[in-house]
Amino acid sequence: MTGTIKRKLSVLSIFVLLSTLTSCFDIIDEITVNADGSGDITLTANLSKSKTKLASIMLLDSVNGHKVPAREDIEHALNEAVNYLKNSEGISNVSKKADFDNYVFSISCQFKSVNNIDNLLQEITKNLKFKPLLVSYDFNAVKKTFSKNYTYKPEAKAEYEKLKNDDKKVFDDASYTSIFRFENEVAASSNTAAKISKSKKAVMLRASALDVINGNINLTNKIQLK
Numbered sequence: 001m002t003g004t005i006k007r008k009l010s011v012l013s014i015f016v017l018l019s020t021l022t023s024c025f026d027i028i029d030e031i032t033v034n035a036d037g038s039g040d041i042t043l044t045a046n047l048s049k050s051k052t053k054l055a056s057i058m059l060l061d062s063v064n065g066h067k068v069p070a071r072e073d074i075e076h077a078l079n080e081a082v083n084y085l086k087n088s089e090g091i092s093n094v095s096k097k098a099d100f101d102n103y104v105f106s107i108s109c110q111f112k113s114v115n116n117i118d119n120l121l122q123e124i125t126k127n128l129k130f131k132p133l134l135v136s137y138d139f140n141a142v143k144k145t146f147s148k149n150y151t152y153k154p155e156a157k158a159e160y161e162k163l164k165n166d167d168k169k170v171f172d173d174a175s176y177t178s179i180f181r182f183e184n185e186v187a188a189s190s191n192t193a194a195k196i197s198k199s200k201k202a203v204m205l206r207a208s209a210l211d212v213i214n215g216n217i218n219l220t221n222k223i224q225l226k
Helices: 002-020 050-056 071-086 114-126 155-161 165-171 211-215
Strands: 024-034 039-046 092-101 105-111 131-138 145-152 175-182 185-191 202-208 221-226
Touching: 039 092, 039 165, 071 092, 071 105, 105 114, 145 175, 155 211, 165 211, 175 221, 185 202, 202 211, 202 221
Parallel strands: 024 175
Antiparallel strands: 024 039, 039 105, 092 105, 131 145, 145 221, 175 202, 185 221
């Protein structure tokens, strides 16, 4: 178990490091849920708006006291994450994308049940000393409901306040985007900050990183499908 936790933390730490080196990034999670509860998920770190700055930074050893990860470090971390997912229950068709021209990195996989990704998130976060987000998912095929349950952790703001001013600026233009797609049309979405697409088959919520850190936005959402 210790080995798997280290592998999961390695890719997380790489993304955190890259984020601290740029002033604009977007973390995106996209989940597609089929009528039977199976589906696919893609997690993306998009730093393309700062690609020119990052291209220069990647040539250095360190910036503002932070060691700059080499391209090989990023590739290795992504490969380790892929290997972990391939050995996880209910997970299949795992893939990764690493665009070093635009600095967009993503990991995708399919799941047999929403519970599979829920268990995965719980496993990833249970040994973390600091848990910035507590998120769980639930799908009820009979009632046709999909839920994202989110618990704000005040520790997120406390850890943010410990950062140097230069590091705090990193989050000024950063954002978090969550997208859910479904086979059936969406009848209702409980989160007023979320938007239902014109097709009625997708729900998107976009929040600034600072709103998430400061607890100014609730990411919980219960979606009723037709």
